[in-house]
Amino acid sequence: MNEKVAVYDTKxxxxxxxxxxxxxxxxxxxxxxxxxxxxxxxxxxxxxxxxQVANVSVPEARMIQIQPWEKSMLKAIEKAILTSDIGIxxxxxxxxxxLVFPELTEERRKELAKDVKKKGEAAKVAVRNIRRDGNVAFxxxxxxxxxxxxxxxxxxxxxxxxxxxIAKIDKMVEVKSKEIMTV
Numbered sequence: 001m002n003e004k005v006a007v008y009d010t011k012x013x014x015x016x017x018x019x020x021x022x023x024x025x026x027x028x029x030x031x032x033x034x035x036x037x038x039x040x041x042x043x044x045x046x047x048x049x050x051x052q053v054a055n056v057s058v059p060e061a062r063m064i065q066i067q068p069w070e071k072s073m074l075k076a077i078e079k080a081i082l083t084s085d086i087g088i089x090x091x092x093x094x095x096x097x098x099l100v101f102p103e104l105t106e107e108r109r110k111e112l113a114k115d116v117k118k119k120g121e122a123a124k125v126a127v128r129n130i131r132r133d134g135n136v137a138f139x140x141x142x143x144x145x146x147x148x149x150x151x152x153x154x155x156x157x158x159x160x161x162x163x164x165x166i167a168k169i170d171k172m173v174e175v176k177s178k179e180i181m182t183v
Contacts, residue, residue, distance in 0.1 A: 120173035
């Protein structure tokens, strides 16, 4: 792969990784500890991810159990979950916090599937924007160190990479939608 194209390939890979982490936070009826990834608690004045102040486990298919290493963190973790957009009320039993995920309704599943498609479309737009930026940069090389045929080859190579990533995004969206719609 040409090093001029490799820069854009790296950017597209970052877009795919970002989509992957976004899709991991969408809950599909089963308990997924990744829904807590973006939540931080105040730990001695510093915002700290929940996974770094507690043991997060999935004892049952629809339950997440959070066991803080310090009992004093129970209230802070509970508050962080309540103020987040997870939509689950935590149950505090004095030593651990439980999050019980309700069974998803058909309507909610369809809503989540639409959300997954939106995130997929946003990722595709990002990949296409990277392609456009690459093509603009290649056109600026015209008349300098690269011939017109060389520019055309760079654009073709970038298009092939773009197609590969678009197909990857479609596959990720399809897999996640199928996971959400499975009862």
